[in-house]
Amino acid sequence: MSGAPACYDPSGALIACADGPELIAYSGADGTPLWKHFLQGILVGLGICGDTVIGVDTDGHVQWWRRLDGALVREARLDIRCRGLVWGGPDGLCAVLGERHLAMVARTGDFDLISVEGLCAGAFAPPGLLLGFDNGVLELRDPATGEASAVLPVGAHIHAIAWTTLGYFVVTAGNDLLRVEHTKTAARPAPSAPSPDGQLPVAAPPSTSLRLTRTSSIGGAARALSVNEDGVLAAFSVAELSATVVELGEVQPVARITSQRPIVTLGFGPKLFLALATDDAEFTRVDLATGALLRPLAGLGRVPSTWPVQVDVQSMALRGALARVKAGGQQIATRVERGGFFDEVGGEPGSKKRWWLMGCGATALLAGCCGCGSSALYYFW
Numbered sequence: 001m002s003g004a005p006a007c008y009d010p011s012g013a014l015i016a017c018a019d020g021p022e023l024i025a026y027s028g029a030d031g032t033p034l035w036k037h038f039l040q041g042i043l044v045g046l047g048i049c050g051d052t053v054i055g056v057d058t059d060g061h062v063q064w065w066r067r068l069d070g071a072l073v074r075e076a077r078l079d080i081r082c083r084g085l086v087w088g089g090p091d092g093l094c095a096v097l098g099e100r101h102l103a104m105v106a107r108t109g110d111f112d113l114i115s116v117e118g119l120c121a122g123a124f125a126p127p128g129l130l131l132g133f134d135n136g137v138l139e140l141r142d143p144a145t146g147e148a149s150a151v152l153p154v155g156a157h158i159h160a161i162a163w164t165t166l167g168y169f170v171v172t173a174g175n176d177l178l179r180v181e182h183t184k185t186a187a188r189p190a191p192s193a194p195s196p197d198g199q200l201p202v203a204a205p206p207s208t209s210l211r212l213t214r215t216s217s218i219g220g221a222a223r224a225l226s227v228n229e230d231g232v233l234a235a236f237s238v239a240e241l242s243a244t245v246v247e248l249g250e251v252q253p254v255a256r257i258t259s260q261r262p263i264v265t266l267g268f269g270p271k272l273f274l275a276l277a278t279d280d281a282e283f284t285r286v287d288l289a290t291g292a293l294l295r296p297l298a299g300l301g302r303v304p305s306t307w308p309v310q311v312d313v314q315s316m317a318l319r320g321a322l323a324r325v326k327a328g329g330q331q332i333a334t335r336v337e338r339g340g341f342f343d344e345v346g347g348e349p350g351s352k353k354r355w356w357l358m359g360c361g362a363t364a365l366l367a368g369c370c371g372c373g374s375s376a377l378y379y380f381w
Contacts, residue, residue, distance in 0.1 A: 174221065232248055
């Protein structure tokens with residue numbers, strides 16, 4: 001898990017950042033501080049749950065605040081040591097990653113505890129909840145029951161997981177960026193007759209499998225990871241003072257952001273907006289389309305942020321990646337070799353028709369050279 005948590009509302013309306021026990025919510029439109037709280041515990045996870053912001057501290061105290069004004073809506077006490085929060089599940093479901101437990105927390109505050117150790121990352125997706133363990137194992141679980149349906153060892157410590165809308169998981173493990181795909185096999189009915197050895201026919205239940213389809217080196221351990229809404233871009237932070245954005249088709253860099261303050265986590269919002277959270281519960285929002293920056297404004301006892309941030313966007317590579325998505329992954333443009341004028345109008349090479357046309361062309365050229373008043377016509381057969 002990353003350091004001080006932060007979350008970016010997918011609609012772009014709100015950015016919430018934490019630093020120790022302090023939680024501040026900012027307007028995602030202009031950076032105005034909206035509300036803040038000083039909590040008893042140290043926050044290790046933040047997320048968006050409908051019209052609320054959800055947070056969990058190291059002692060398993062889960063709280064929901066109204067997104068509009070920060071009013072406390074409900075709370076739950078898990079009484080477990082916690083390491084992080086995975087949000088975005090069905091019907092507002094969240095997963096709290098504990099040191100020895102996985103807590104599936106409903107938006108009503110009800111929760112179920114599952115005994116499991118070594119959790120370090122997770123992401124909700126249509127196939128289920130994909131969990132990462134510090135021993136290098138990925139595990140896909142059913143959000144409704146918490147039961148595991150598929151396991152995949154990747155051989156390196158897992159740092160972060162994200163789901164792309166193009167239908168696969170992106171995982172940072174060791175010093176690599178992994179592409180992990182899932183396959184679901186439908187149930188098969190039982191054979192109508194017993195097997196040759198006399199055993200009764202048995203139906204095959206549906207099954208799910210995970211497979212690693214690509215490994216790309218990114219030069220270090222990425223502590224934070226996010227994928228944009230189109231599923232074509234991934235942002236991660238390897239070095240403490242920089243973040244890299246790659247297009248996932250060829251895993252080539254399209255942008256690099258450098259900050260003079262440590263980047264503790266990051267997240268995509270709508271369009272091409274990327275929020276980088278730093279210490280002291282602050283952020284910088286980068287518009288990758290234009291390179292424009294949004295910083296927190298003064299308010300709630302805070303002063304405007306002024307530390308330098310440098311944005312280097314490779315515009316052509318970025319536009320190309322987005323165009324490929326709009327083309328459905330197909331070739332964007334095709335070169336078509338076209339014939340000359342004579343191929344368009346017809347006539348076999350060497351025929352009188354083609355020679356006549358060539359003569360007309362030559363005549364027009366001579367007329368243009370000699371002046372428009374010339375009435376001479378030259379025909380060639």
